[in-house]
Structures are given as C-alpha cells and as structure tokens.
Amino acid sequence: MSPDILISGYDALLADLDGVVYAGPSAIEGAVESLRRLPEYGVSLGYVTNNASRTPDAVAGHLKSLGAPATPDQVVTSAQAGAQLLAGRLEPGSKVLVAGSAALVSEVEQVGLAVVSSADEDPAAVVQGFDPGLSWQILAEASFAVAAGALWVATNTDMTLPNDRGIAPGNGAMVAAVQAAAGGAPLVAGKPEAPLFHAAAERLSAKRPLIVGDRLDTDILGGTNAGMDTAAVLTGIDTLESILAARTAERPRYLLADLRGIYEPYPEIENTDSLFRCGASSARVEGNEVRITGSRDELDTWRAACAAWWAAHPDVDAATAPVLVD
Numbered sequence: 209m210s211p212d213i214l215i216s217g218y219d220a221l222l223a224d225l226d227g228v229v230y231a232g233p234s235a236i237e238g239a240v241e242s243l244r245r246l247p248e249y250g251v252s253l254g255y256v257t258n259n260a261s262r263t264p265d266a267v268a269g270h271l272k273s274l275g276a277p278a279t280p281d282q283v284v285t286s287a288q289a290g291a292q293l294l295a296g297r298l299e300p301g302s303k304v305l306v307a308g309s310a311a312l313v314s315e316v317e318q319v320g321l322a323v324v325s326s327a328d329e330d331p332a333a334v335v336q337g338f339d340p341g342l343s344w345q346i347l348a349e350a351s352f353a354v355a356a357g358a359l360w361v362a363t364n365t366d367m368t369l370p371n372d373r374g375i376a377p378g379n380g381a382m383v384a385a386v387q388a389a390a391g392g393a394p395l396v397a398g399k400p401e402a403p404l405f406h407a408a409a410e411r412l413s414a415k416r417p418l419i420v421g422d423r424l425d426t427d428i429l430g431g432t433n434a435g436m437d438t439a440a441v442l443t444g445i446d447t448l449e450s451i452l453a454a455r456t457a458e459r460p461r462y463l464l465a466d467l468r469g470i471y472e473p474y475p476e477i478e479n480t481d482s483l484f485r486c487g488a489s490s491a492r493v494e495g496n497e498v499r500i501t502g503s504r505d506e507l508d509t510w511r512a513a514c515a516a517w518w519a520a521h522p523d524v525d526a527a528t529a530p531v532l533v534d
Contacts, residue, residue, distance in 0.1 A: 216497035221417065221418055222408050222420070224421040224423070224427050226422075227370040227443055227444020228467065231371055235276070242470065252414060254414075255283045256284050256404055256419070258399050259286070260337030260363040261338045262285075263280075263285075264280040284395070284404055286337065286399065287315045289363065290361050291312075291315035291316050292403075292486075293361055294316065294333055295319035301321065301322055303323055304332065304335055305319075305326070305329075306323050306335055307337070307346045307386075308335065308337030309339040309341075312337040312526065327350075327358075333359035334358050334359070334386075336360045336362045336379065336383055350390075352390075361396075361397050364380055365396055367384075375445070400425060400426050400427075402435075420438075420470070421440065422444025427440075427460070428440055428454075429457050433457075439469070441464050441466050450463040451463060452529070455527050456518075463510060475508060475511065482516070485511075486509075486512040487502075489508040489509040
C-alpha cells in the first residue's frame with residue numbers, strides 16, 4: 209500500500225451514487241471494486257444521495273446486488289434531510305403534502321408528521337422529492353398549497369438525473385413546474401446544503417472525509433459549503449469543459465476519470481512564472497485563452513488548464529469558459 213495515493217490522506221469516502229457508483233441499475237466501470245478496497249486503507253464509506261425516491265434499505269439492497277459494500281446506516285438521503293428540516297419547523301402532527309415517493313412519505317411519517325395528498329386538507333407544508341411516477345395531479349396540488357402559503361421544502365433541486373439510457377429530468381425540473389405555477393422558491397434540504405454531508409461524516413466519526421461526485425452544483429458545491437475536500441469524476445453529469453469553466457465555489461480539489469483514481473498518486477501541479485505544469489502537460493493564461501501543451505486526451509492537460517485558469521480568476525460567481533488553444 210503506497211502512502212502516496214490520494215485516498216491515503218483521508219479517513220472516509222463520502223460517495224454520491226447516481227453518476228458515480230451507478231447509472232440507472234448498472235454499476236459504473238471500476239466503481240464497485242474501488243469501494244471494496246477501502247478497508248485496505250482504513251477508510252470508512254458513506255453514501256450521500258440527493259435521490260429521494262428510495263429508502264436507505266432499498267439503496268443498500270441495490271448496492272449490495274451490484275457487489276458493493278453497503279448497509280442502510282451508510283446511506284444518507286435527501287428524503288431524510290427533508291423530513292428533518294420539516295420536523296424542525298413544524299409542530300408534531302402537522303399536515304404535510306408529499307409530492308414524492310413512498311420513501312419520502314415514510315421519512316415524513318417517521319418524524320411525527322401527518323401526510324396528506326390534497327391542498328384542500330390545508331397542509332402546513334409541502335415537500336417535494338424525486339419520484340419517476342410523479343403525476344401532474346400531485347404537482348397541481350402542491351402548487352395550490354404553496355400558493356396558499358404552505359411552507360415549501362425540496363429535498364433537492366437537481367435539474368437532471370443520469371441513468372443507463374442518458375440524462376433524464378430530475379427533481380429540480382418538477383420543482384420548477386411548481387415554481388412556475390405558484391411562484392416563490394423552496395427551502396432546499398439536500399445537496400448542495402452542508403447538513404447532509406455533516407450527517408454522513410458524523411455517522412462515520414470521520415474527521416477528514418473526501419467527497420466524490422459527478423455534479424459541480426450539488427456534490428462539489430456541497431463539499432465547499434461543508435468545508436470538505438472534493439473530487440469530481442467524469443462518469444456522470446459534468447464534463448472537463450464545464451469543470452474548467454466552474455465558478456469558484458464549484459471547483460473541485462481533485463479531477464478524476466472515475467473512482468479508480470483515488471488509488472493513484474495525485475500529481476503535483478507546479479507554477480513557474482504563471483506556467484502551470486502537471487506531468488508532461490502545461491498551461492498558461494493569455495487574456496481569455498488558456499494555451500496548453502499536451503494531449504487533450506490526457507487528464508493532466510486539463511488539470512494544468514484548470515490550475516492556470518482558476519489562478520487567473522480566483523473569485524468568480526458565474527461559470528466562465530476560456531478558449532483552449534493547443
């Protein structure tokens with residue numbers, strides 16, 4: 209076991225699921241084997257997911273069917289975070305309209321709140337979570353309740369969801385539908401808010417966790433909000449180009465092809481007179497261009513480009529894409 213590999217500097221791995229461990233029902237290449245190796249390095253494992261459509265037991269069952277190590281206690285979901293947020297703001301027994309899955313219904317009931325299905329029942333709150341079977345009727349009921357003044361909570365606002373067939377609409381798209389009808393904006397319980405990551409770290413008694421995700425706007429931003437190191441993988445939503453252009457709060461510390469990268473030494477990036485070198489590649493910023501040497505097929509080229517561009521633009525609130533010049 210080399211002390212130089214990336215994961216050796218951490219005591220826990222907090223892994224996103226969709227786009228990192230699996231896409232739809234199938235495991236991403238190398239992911240299961242990577243998760244199974246963690247005990248060799250004394251690294252504990254937790255799963256942090258914005259998908260509120262399944263219970264932790266169901267998620268753990270899916271992971272185990274793929275060969276990955278998993279227990280329900282290792283899974284922290286945005287449905288749990290949403291229910292806890294509601295419980296902290298409502299009186300016990302308050303009515304909540306759930307626009308989401310049976311798993312979300314269960315979490316809301318477990319915190320002592322009463323689930324209803326119609327705005328006519330005068331709910332104190334609405335909670336929205338991803339459910340592939342969500343109907344127009346329940347979105348309409350949610351809209352009526354929100355417009356009438358109900359507290360509005362979204363488990364997450366991911367606009368898209370990767371699966372085995374491609375990129376599908378996520379919970380954020382359904383939240384946007386309610387927002388278009390009722391106005392306002394929901395409180396967000398899951399990623400990119402920090403509590404989901406803190407809860408996962410606390411379960412593992414982790415002092416130095418590494419967050420691995422495929423989305424800048426949830427996984428990486430959430431890690432920034434939680435004050436934790438992050439690694440972006442290229443097996444889900446975000447791309448090399450979108451990562452290079454990322455705004456400051458969404459820039460990962462590490463850039464990896466997939467989960468197998470945690471078992472490799474992470475290359476040092478050297479800066480000499482604003483020329484950034486990573487391995488055999490280099491990058492320099494000139495105006496709105498990043499001039500690179502090295503193949504665009506090499507990850508080190510993009511690592512050097514990111515380091516150069518981010519150093520030239522250290523504090524930006526919006527994604528800003530440079531022109532990449534060979």
